Amino acid sequence: xxxxxxxxxxxxxxxxxxxxxxxxxxxxxxxxxxxxxxxxxxxxxxxxxxxxxxxxxxxxxxxxxxxxxxxxxxxxxxxxxxxxxxxxxxxxxxxxxxxxxxxxxxxxxxxxxxxxxxxxxxxxxxxxxxxxxxxxxxxxxxxxxxxxxxxxxxxxxxxxxxxxxxx
Amino acid sequence: xxxxxxxxxxxxxxxxxxxxxxxxxxxxxxxxxxxxxxxxxxxxxxxxxxxxxxxxxxxxxxxxxxxxxxxxxxxxxxxxxxxxxxxxxxxxxxxxxxxxxxxxxxxxxxxxxxxxxxxxxxxxxxxxxxxxxxxxxxxxxxxxxxxxxxxxxxxxxxxxxxxxxxxxxxxxxxxxxxxxxxxxxxxxxxxxxxxxxxxxxxxxxxxxxxxxxxxxxxxxxxxxxxxxxxxxxxxxxxxxxxxxxxxxx
Numbered sequence: 001x002x003x004x005x006x007x008x009x010x011x012x013x014x015x016x017x018x019x020x021x022x023x024x025x026x027x028x029x030x031x032x033x034x035x036x037x038x039x040x041x042x043x044x045x046x047x048x049x050x051x052x053x054x055x056x057x058x059x060x061x062x063x064x065x066x067x068x069x070x071x072x073x074x075x076x077x078x079x080x081x082x083x084x085x086x087x088x089x090x091x092x093x094x095x096x097x098x099x100x101x102x103x104x105x106x107x108x109x110x111x112x113x114x115x116x117x118x119x120x121x122x123x124x125x126x127x128x129x130x131x132x133x134x135x136x137x138x139x140x141x142x143x144x145x146x147x148x149x150x151x152x153x154x155x156x157x158x159x160x161x162x163x164x165x166x167x
Numbered sequence: 168x169x170x171x172x173x174x175x176x177x178x179x180x181x182x183x184x185x186x187x188x189x190x191x192x193x194x195x196x197x198x199x200x201x202x203x204x205x206x207x208x209x210x211x212x213x214x215x216x217x218x219x220x221x222x223x224x225x226x227x228x229x230x231x232x233x234x235x236x237x238x239x240x241x242x243x244x245x246x247x248x249x250x251x252x253x254x255x256x257x258x259x260x261x262x263x264x265x266x267x268x269x270x271x272x273x274x275x276x277x278x279x280x281x282x283x284x285x286x287x288x289x290x291x292x293x294x295x296x297x298x299x300x301x302x303x304x305x306x307x308x309x310x311x312x313x314x315x316x317x318x319x320x321x322x323x324x325x326x327x328x329x330x331x332x333x334x335x336x337x338x339x340x341x342x343x344x345x346x347x348x349x350x351x352x353x354x355x356x357x358x359x360x361x362x363x364x365x366x367x368x369x370x371x372x373x374x375x376x377x378x379x380x381x382x383x384x385x386x387x388x389x390x391x392x393x394x395x396x397x398x399x400x401x402x403x404x405x406x407x408x409x410x411x412x413x414x415x416x
Contacts, residue, residue, distance in 0.1 A: 009226040100222075
């Protein structure tokens with residue numbers, strides 16, 4: 001019986017964006033958890049384990065980045081702000097799973113991880129603060145920024161689709 | 168609160184992460200402001216999209232077995248066999264309490280109950296600061312703070328003046344945690360602050376010092392009341408504060 005295995009794998013898979021790396025990192029994290037069990041005082045097993053998974057993933061990313069070029073994020077995209085209910089409903093109707101996943105994968109890790117922890121794993125702000133190691137107020141503002149950025153990515157994908165449909 | 172302030176709190180409101188007072192304020196505003204109500208609807212629609220269509224990657228088959236095979240062999244010969252370890256890690260706190268109570272394990276049940284109480288009081292401390300609702304009655308004068316609680320709680324909290332010792336009184340607020348109505352006194356300490364929670368009723372298990380989610384917690388019982396102080400100052404500093412309160416007359 002290995003508790004929280006799906007949550008651990010989901011976080012690793014989203015951070016590393018690769019199945020084999022995610023498998024290896026989750027295994028390493030469970031071995032670490034097993035050895036470090038003395039330091040666990042029974043507060044919140046899931047948050048404790050996810051903290052270890054996250055640390056393993058980040059050291060993997062640091063190792064890989066040293067060998068390749070660091071990722072560059074284009075913060076200069078200008079998409080008109082459209083916060084209408086109509087657009088929100090249209091996004092929900094027209095975008096498919098593949099487009100959603102691609103949009104989240106395109107986010108910087110610090111934004112990707114809070115969306116994964118909050119929307120997919122259902123962690124409370126306090127648990128996210130513990131896993132990511134940031135103050136609670138930062139969790140709130142980072143979630144808001146991540147959501148905004150993701151909406152922008154999604155709207156861009158919708159716009160691309162519109163232009164493809166033109167004759 | 169004005170519309171921009173409300174909009175900042177809509178996400179934590181929908182996440183049920185706000186304190187009682189702010190939560191009620193946001194709910195009331197949404198009833199009367201169509202623009203903010205639409206903002207909340209857009210937000211809900213956006214969130215549904217994420218929850219419906221983002222992939223939650225489940226662990227691939229075989230991964231659990233692969234990990235178990237890599238675990239070190241324990242003394243009794245079974246691999247990673249200390250199942251108690253994984254079981255304890257899997258249990259949410261409330262389940263720990265139910266399990267201990269079922270097993271007739273009084274000490275275990277007390278420990279789990281303490282864990283829940285400390286968690287509630289720490290959450291209250293954090294929530295209040297997150298939403299900027301730390302104080303209901305703002306005053307450094309204990310003769311203002313003490314009467315404010317009359318009619319709000321069923322006891323008269325003792326409000327010592329510790330300004331000379333470096334813990335100026337900042338005010339009070341009403342809290343609810345696990346069915347208890349709590350008088351919370353707020354004391355300052357340099358740039359930090361301390362919640363001193365006081366409530367009546369039977370003795371509760373939150374006594375002694377603890378560190379929870381990085382916050383210092385110190386509980387004791389005196390004069391038929393339960394006291395638990397929560398703060399982000401260091402544990403020994405909070406212990407100093409606790410002994411000053413206990414010594415005050």
